[in-house]
Amino acid sequence: MRPRSLRLAVFALGLAATTLIASAATPAQADPAHAPRGTDAAPAGVGPVFSATDRLAREVAGALADPATRDRVASAVTAGPVDLLTAGFGARADRTARSLNQAVLAAKGLPETTGSVLRLRLGHDGMAGALARSERPLVAAASTDDTTTGVVAYDSAGGRVVLDPIRLPARPVLVVEVDVRKAMDRGLAQVRQELVARGLTPVRSTVTAQAGYWATKVNAIRLNDDKEPWIKGAAEIFNVVGGFGLDGKPTVNIVEMPYLDNDGTIYYPNQLLVHFNNYKYNLADVVMWEDDGDTNYRDLAKALITALLTVVDYGTYTPLVNAIIDAMPASWWTDDPDYVDSWYTLSTGSSGRLNGAAANGWMDVAPYWVQQL
Known part of the structure; x- marks a missing residue:
């Protein structure tokens, strides 16, 4: 499965269409x-x-x-x-x-x-x-x-x-x-290392005044059916979760969704997607990508670093979705990794069904209190 690439024009027009529901069918023989x-x-x-x-x-x-x-x-x-x-x-x-x-x-x-x-x-x-x-x-x-x-x-x-x-x-x-699963595990580990080296991944806060912190939990998620060729295997999905760190610098976490194999299927992961103890503001963005084999992880790290270093904290939250997408090489809109969808300004109060900005999927989310041990 591969969620079909969306064009940058979707964002230029500011479209927010409803989720298209379609069911996968077994291919006929030829x-x-x-x-x-x-x-x-x-x-x-x-x-x-x-x-x-x-x-x-x-x-x-x-x-x-x-x-x-x-x-x-x-x-x-x-x-x-x-x-x-x-x-x-x-x-x-x-x-x-x-x-x-x-x-x-x-x-x-x-x-x-x-x-x-x-x-x-x-x-x-x-x-x-x-x-x-x-x-x-x-x-x-x-x-x-x-x-x-x-x-x-x-x-x-x-x-x-x-x-x-x-x-x-x-x-x-x-x-x-x-073997995309193996390559992605190694490649994203490399991306994380390079982001850490540039100070663009937040250090986990170990102590909070409230003895815990709020996170966003994904209760259910579905991506649309796009009638992909039979020869393609299962999707490998990862998210770039962005916000402003406690030091005011833009920062991202890479969150994988290894269970999200097929479009047109609802999954119930109960997965924590955003950890708000890492952020200065009560807001974060999510950009979802899918890799079918061609992703150059070195280029991915460079693109993310380039995007984040151009964003300035002016004292109010600035969405990072467009900065991240704009930094990606043009070839990635016709080849791997494919842009899947994005969700703007998730907060500690985000709850219920959230349609992606590109209308290629939805998530059911809920606030989750992570208790400090």
Whole structure:
């Protein structure tokens, strides 16, 4: 699932539309369209991460020409995602996987110590039966383009097949992708470190006059259904929660929502989103982002630092949402990470259903008193 990117014009017009309710549907099945061999047209989503995963998809498809390798991989991937650096596809494919993993780490601004971030998974749970019947799978890279009109897959003979991005293909498909959960955990930890180094993340207050403090708790949350391609996996959602620290400097916390996998689904996390003991004013903003694989965390940290250092405390609260969004590279509005939605000026008294400013989701929130031990 990927909540569709919204344009900056939404904010320029100041729109506050109501939440669109839609239910996710199981994709219909479709037969693939075979592209001419030797076609060099680049598939959609041609950023550095997709270029690497697409190349690796071709290598993996070629390795599956060997029946023993194909049977072993089919059995493994049916049980769950497979680490592509340890899967054992043969000397050539293994060398390519190691090289491309390094390229992906560099493209995402991650250190080499992160290890493997490339994996292979089944395109849809419903394809397991076909693999069990020894049907030959296609191999495709997970696109990072929201508006892709075709999923490019490869067969073991070197053929290139274009699949419908909405209707589930009749033939089983294995997907080469970034392990976004692992990459995001490491990447956001790196972002937090850089924000701390610049004094832009508040130090937790350990003592309060009231022996506790107010927080905003998310009781329920839902993002809209946007009919995303079947090849995309679960979303990885994180929030940039911004306000003014006790020293008057703009400051942010990164809050992850690892449970928020699918749009069109209501989740009940009971998660604390804003901790008001860290803020000078009784207000904070939330900007929600989603990462499907292309996020460069080094660039994210730089963008946040740039945005926050331009905001001045004039003695009254200044919303940080626009500053954060405006600082993001223009390419992030057509590629990862996707802007999902934002919530302005949450306070200690915020309660009930709050629609996002971009009308792409809502949260049910309530004040929560955090008792000091």
